[in-house]
Amino acid sequence: xxxYEKKLQYPVRVSTCNxxxxxxxxxxxxxADGELAxxxxxxxxxxxxxxxxxxLLTDIGTEEFAHLEMIATMVYKLTKDATPEQxxxxxxxxxxxxxxxxxxxxxxxxxxxxxxxxxxxxDPIADLYEDIAAEEKARATYQWIINMSDDPDLNDGxxxxxxxxxxxxxxxxxxVEILKEEQGKKKIF
Amino acid sequence: MxxxxxxxxxxxxxxxxxxxxxxxxSLYLDTHNDDLExxxxxxxYAKERKRLKKMFESKFGPLQQFGNSYxxxxxxxxxxxxxxxx
Amino acid sequence: xNKFLRTYHPYVSPFDPCKPILEKTYSTPPNLFMGFQxxxxxQFSPQEALxxxxxxxxxxxxxxxxxxxxxxxxxx
Numbered sequence: 001x002x003x004y005e006k007k008l009q010y011p012v013r014v015s016t017c018n019x020x021x022x023x024x025x026x027x028x029x030x031x032a033d034g035e036l037a038x039x040x041x042x043x044x045x046x047x048x049x050x051x052x053x054x055x056l057l058t059d060i061g062t063e064e065f066a067h068l069e070m071i072a073t074m075v076y077k078l079t080k081d082a083t084p085e086q087x088x089x090x091x092x093x094x095x096x097x098x099x100x101x102x103x104x105x106x107x108x109x110x111x112x113x114x115x116x117x118x119x120x121x122x123d124p125i126a127d128l129y130e131d132i133a134a135e136e137k138a139r140a141t142y143q144w145i146i147n148m149s150d151d152p153d154l155n156d157g158x159x160x161x162x163x164x165x166x167x168x169x170x171x172x173x174x175x176v177e178i179l180k181e182e183q184g185k186k187k188i189f
Numbered sequence: 190m191x192x193x194x195x196x197x198x199x200x201x202x203x204x205x206x207x208x209x210x211x212x213x214x215s216l217y218l219d220t221h222n223d224d225l226e227x228x229x230x231x232x233x234y235a236k237e238r239k240r241l242k243k244m245f246e247s248k249f250g251p252l253q254q255f256g257n258s259y260x261x262x263x264x265x266x267x268x269x270x271x272x273x274x275x
Numbered sequence: 276x277n278k279f280l281r282t283y284h285p286y287v288s289p290f291d292p293c294k295p296i297l298e299k300t301y302s303t304p305p306n307l308f309m310g311f312q313x314x315x316x317x318q319f320s321p322q323e324a325l326x327x328x329x330x331x332x333x334x335x336x337x338x339x340x341x342x343x344x345x346x347x348x349x350x351x
Contacts, residue, residue: 003257004253005252006272007201007204007252008205009208009209010205010328011205059215072273073273146340150344155339159328163328163335163336163337166304166306167328170309170312171216171217171219171220173306174312202322205325209321209324209330210321210330213324213331217330234321
């Protein structure tokens with residue numbers, strides 16, 4: 001079971017009404033290496049992974065939903081009071097025609113989210129390496145979005161999210177080490 | 190037009206900070222389940238988050254529901270603002 | 276130079292149409308070097324940790340856009 005808490009993980013701020021940045025950011029909402037894909041990937045893999053790492057997949061998967069809410073908040077704030085003209089100028093005319101300002105699970109190019117983004121091989125090492133790669137790809141995506149954004153408040157929140165990818169990758173790497181251990185042998189630091 | 194007072198943001202950020210430590214320690218402990226110092230720190234901040242949650246809720250209403258928070262009368266869980274609105 | 280960045284120098288052709296970027300950089304974040312995290316690493320305070328995105332100083336590796344304007348209330 002999951003519980004909702006009426007609180008963001010990080011205090012998200014945005015300094016300007018800038019729908020162009022929202023268009024880029026949606027990559028991390030409904031893109032292949034976005035927060036939705038991450039949450040669903042880990043929470044799905046956990047059913048068929050050794051018990052020693054189920055807790056980690058559950059916790060990281062849960063944190064990814066908090067990140068999804070942060071991205072949604074950023075997109076919401078960047079577009080909230082934008083006029084149709086502004087949306088059109090930002091390249092969001094096609095989005096507006098179909099969705100008005102509703103968020104939609106698609107990537108920056110408008111490709112709808114698909115379950116094909118989520119790998120589950122059932123082999124613990126293959127799945128954890130997939131997860132490590134996913135975290136590094138998400139980290140890189142945040143870098144490219146930060147590089148295109150001149151909004152210091154937005155970048156502050158994006159830096160937080162990028163740093164979380166580094167920590168998640170670290171923990172998945174440790175999970176691999178735990179699975180490599182021979183039974184009864186103590187891990188060495 | 191009703192807006193939340195500056196105090197909302199201050200107490201919220203205190204709670205976010207403590208909760209963040211708890212998230213970090215949770216992930217760490219998931220791969221380091223015998224680190225006694227980290228577990229002591231975790232329990233310390235778990236207690237601190239209870240205190241902050243109670244203080245926040247007494248001023249701004251429930252943070253969780255399904256029974257994880259008490260309700261005032263009338264039911265105030267669904268009161269605005271929601272986290273993405275503030 | 277940030278210790279978690281590496282650089283390389285791509286081949287430059289006289290027929291490259293855009294102005295050549297002589298040095299390219301890429302990120303090699305701290306998780307690549309940590310191995311299994313040892314206990315008792317130095318920590319940030321809770322407030323600093325939230326802002327940094329990590330509790331442990333050894334993992335802090337922020338990414339900045341070189342053209343970013345300073346934040347409200349911050350100098351430089």
